[in-house]
Amino acid sequence: NAGVTQTPKFRILKIGQSMTLQCAQDMNHNYMYWYRQDPGMGLKLIYYSVGAGITDKGEVPNGYNVSRSTTEDFPLRLELAAPSQTSVYFCASSYRLAGGSYEQYFGPGTRLTVT
Amino acid sequence: DAKTTQPNSMESNEEEPVHLPCNHSTISGTDYIHWYRQLPSQGPEYVIHGLTSNVNNRMASLAIAEDRKSSTLILHRATLRDAAVYYCILRVRSGGGADGLTFGKGTHLIIQP
Numbered sequence: 001n002a003g004v005t006q007t008p009k010f011r012i013l014k015i016g017q018s019m020t021l022q023c024a025q026d027m028n029h030n031y032m033y034w035y036r037q038d039p040g041m042g043l044k045l046i047y048y049s050v051g052a053g054i055t056d057k058g059e060v061p062n063g064y065n066v067s068r069s070t071t072e073d074f075p076l077r078l079e080l081a082a083p084s085q086t087s088v089y090f091c092a093s094s095y096r097l098a099g100g101s102y103e104q105y106f107g108p109g110t111r112l113t114v115t
Numbered sequence: 116d117a118k119t120t121q122p123n124s125m126e127s128n129e130e131e132p133v134h135l136p137c138n139h140s141t142i143s144g145t146d147y148i149h150w151y152r153q154l155p156s157q158g159p160e161y162v163i164h165g166l167t168s169n170v171n172n173r174m175a176s177l178a179i180a181e182d183r184k185s186s187t188l189i190l191h192r193a194t195l196r197d198a199a200v201y202y203c204i205l206r207v208r209s210g211g212g213a214d215g216l217t218f219g220k221g222t223h224l225i226i227q228p
Contacts, residue, residue: 004158033215042202042218043159058215090158102206104151104216106158 001026004107006091012113013081021076021110023091031094032074033058033104034066036087043090049074081114088112119203124223127193135188135222137203142183147206150177150188151216152199159202159218162188198226 007022025032030051035043035058045058049068063085065077074093078085088111094104120138127133139148150162163170163177165186170177176189190197202221 035215035218040220042220043216044218045215048215059217092158103161103164104159106160109156109158 003027004091004093004105006089006107006110008110009108010111012115013078015081015083015114017081018077018079019081019112021078021089021091021112023074023076023107024072025074025091025093025105026072027093027095027105028071029093029095029105030071031102032068033092033094034064034074034076035090035092036060036085037090037109038087046076046089078112083114086112086114119205119219121201121203121219121222123220124225126225126227128227129195130192133190133193133197133224133226135190135201135203135224136185137187138185139203139205140184142205148177148179148183148186149204149206149216150175151202151204151218153202153221154196154199162201164206193224193226195226195228198224200224 004025033048034046037043044060046064047066049055052068055066068074088109090109091107092104094102147164147166149164151159152162153159163172163175165177178187200221200223202218204216
């Protein structure tokens with residue numbers, strides 16, 4: 001299994017440009033997540049999805065959109081890039097552990113710079 | 116989510132045990148204690164989790180205080196590859212798994228050769 005894959009690895013955007021960060025998982029996990037990590041900080045949840053066709057906002061959703069048309073894919077869209085969106089973006093998926101809790105698998109991240 | 120408190124950084128020597136503490140005095144009875152770690156330039160990875168009893172797996176051990184207000188992640192024999200930021204996170208037991216993890220700043224573990 002490839003696990004969670006993300007593309008691109010790096011991207012530089014100009015202010016006002018748009019882009020889509022791609023995320024795919026091949027573990028048949030229902031739950032998927034997008035996080036951002038600013039320098040020296042922990043991760044913050046942007047959006048999550050409990051299955052195809054169902055998404056919901058996390059802690060910091062402003063400026064982003066998501067869709068989930070298949071179990072495998074969960075792209076994140078930036079419509080009008082702003083310098084405040086300069087960050088490292090991580091996608092994750094999860095499954096249920098024995099005993100009722102969940103383990104999340106993370107992708108390698110996309111480093112985005114907006115100038 | 117209930118709050119956790121961890122030291123900003125810790126240092127240890129290679130091949131020695133490491134004890135990483137976490138305080139969670141406002142933990143509720145339904146909160147699982149999770150540990151993740153993040154190696155440099157990588158995404159976080161799951162280490163271990165527990166509810167009430169001490170837990171062991173191939174990566175580490177988790178010691179949970181009897182009152183559950185603190186826990187300790189134990190790396191039995193640290194290697195240079197264990198240098199990472201370690202996050203202690205509380206998760207609600209009844210959650211459907213759909214809610215995300217709440218990451219603090221974690222503990223930056225430095226391993227000296």
